[in-house]
Amino acid sequence: MALEQLKNNVEVIGTLKSLSLEEKTSKNGKEMIIGNVVVEVKDGDKVNNVFMNVLQMKFKKDGVTVQKPFTALQTVMSEYKTIDDHGRENADVVRITGQYDVNEYYTEEGEFRSRKQLRTRFFNRLDDKEVAQKALVSIDLVVKSIQDEIDADGLVTGRLKVNGFNVGYNGKYIPLDDLIVNEDLAQPFRQLYFEGTTGLVTIQVNNYAETEIVEVEQPAHGFGSTEKVEDKIVNNYVNEYVIIGGDIPYNGTSELLPEDIEEAEKARKVDLQAMKSNMSAPSQPTGFGSKAPAQQQAEIDKAVDKIFESQQTLTDDMPDF
Secondary structure, eight states, rough: OOOOOOOOOEEEEEEEEEEEEEEEEEESSEEEEEEEEEEEEEEETEEEEEEEEEEESSBTSSSBOOOHHHHHHHHHHHHHHHHHHTTTTTTOEEHHHHHHHEEEOOOSSEEEEEEEEEEEEEEESSSSTTTTOOOOOOOOEEEEEEEEETTTTSSSEEEEEEEEEEEEEGGGGEEEEEEEOOHHHHHOOOOOOOTOOOOOOEEEEEEEEEEEEEEEEEEOOOSSSSSEOOOOOOOOEEEEEEEEEEEEOSSSSOOOOOOHHHHHHHHHHHHHHHHHHHHTTTTOOOSSSSSOOOHHHHHHHHHHHHHHHHHHHSSOOOOOO
């Protein structure tokens, strides 16, 4: 029996920067809206660009009733204004809710890739242009490990790196790896959380560029030993998921028991092995050149089917966090 689904909510408030959505039909005939949006979220002097994926099926399971979020997304596509297309002064301030997930796959060379992503299907325009902006994940975290962060010089930074997971729809294992706990919260976090504990944490999504001006000496061409000093602008890109708070771990309520964690880890290994086997399947001859193997297309269709099934269990109304 699949493990019970844990809490997993995302809330992003900011200015709509870009919008790339389109209506499509999958190979197995399911109509959908698919694409992505980028929301600009201000945090003090930092400006985060928060990327969110969208995939919303058109019909409910009966194949006739159009889902409300699909209709709402059509309005987003036709009416919402972005910084890139309409200018900053005309762009909409939005509140978007969704869920945390990961995009995982094996490359043709057999290398495993896993990337954090935010999924959404609910948009609201806000009239208050001065509303406090944020990009937060409120999620049940099952802790696997807590380690000191080590910098490039091998020194302890004072921050923590946390690895864990969440359980999604139908028992899906959702990795929560390389989470950061800043120095000021490192001690209280370690006092409450340890390997095997489950608790609700709040994670801030950071994705911004740090600009640093570096002085670079340039040799002068002339005579004597003169040198010029010029400024060089260097951009350092920060992409982090930072734990900024949390509740006391569950005790006798919603926590995963040791046998539950063992079951989840076993299922995870099976899923990864299946993913690797499917992606390494040889291409079928097609006359000339090569196309994606049929197995890969079958996996894409299967993924669409899973999303379709999961959306049948969700309410059409925008959640309130």
